[in-house]
Amino acid sequence: MIGCLSLYCGYVLLSLPHRSFEDVTASTLPQHRGSAYYRALGMRAAARGDLALAHRAAQLETKAAPNAPAAWHRLAHAAAAQNGAPDREALGALLQAYAVAPYVTPSEMEWRVAFAATYWNAVPDSLLRLTVSQIDAMGTIEQSWEVRQHWCRTLPDGALADAACATTPNIQRR
Incomplete structure (x- = not known):
């Protein structure tokens, strides 16, 4: 029982700085989370107009799920939105989406x-x-x-x- 409690406490301590998405910024974005975390964070950031955070979350989502074409789509969209037009990163992300899954x-x-x-x-x-x-x-x-x-x-x-x-x-x- 003590092992489970200490494991739970460790989890809580590790997650304390970022209990809610509203506390996260592009510079404080936690590393090594799952793709679902970055997807949800990026979508919420985009909805509230934080394009830098949406872009960084999309970058980390593609690292967490490199074979997910939708993650590459989100990166293409986020990079284009942040820059006002697709740049090399946005176009590269879209090409990668096609490479991962030509037909979706x-x-x-x-x-x-x-x-x-x-x-x-x-x-x-x-x-x-x-x-x-x-x-x-x-x-x-x-x-x-x-x-x-x-x-x-x-x-x-x-x-x-x-x-x-x-x-x-x-x-x-x-």
Whole structure:
């Protein structure tokens, strides 16, 4: 019983400085936590506008879960949000997400397309080709018809719009 009590006390002592997410800043972010901790912290930080903390939490989440494409998506988003546009880190994170999982859930595919559409001018051709492959894959998913139809009508002219329109026969562009 004493062993369990001392183990519990040790846990409490180690966690005292950061009992709540509100106490954590980018410079005081605890190391060596699980990916779920960093994901929750980063999402909460982003919601309250603390982009530096959201970015640092996303970096640590990718270290804790390097094979999770959603973690790489969060890092790409956080880096782009903090810098106002995707930088080398954001684009590298998105490339890593594709390397880890070329095809993901439909909602994650939608996120990838939305990211590329938002930052169209900053996304290199290699990422645009990967994004087109997401749209092509979504063409086989009946539930994605409405979003592909929307993309066909609203995406800027170019490869993404062409891919969306190719998967939505009989839909007129704008």
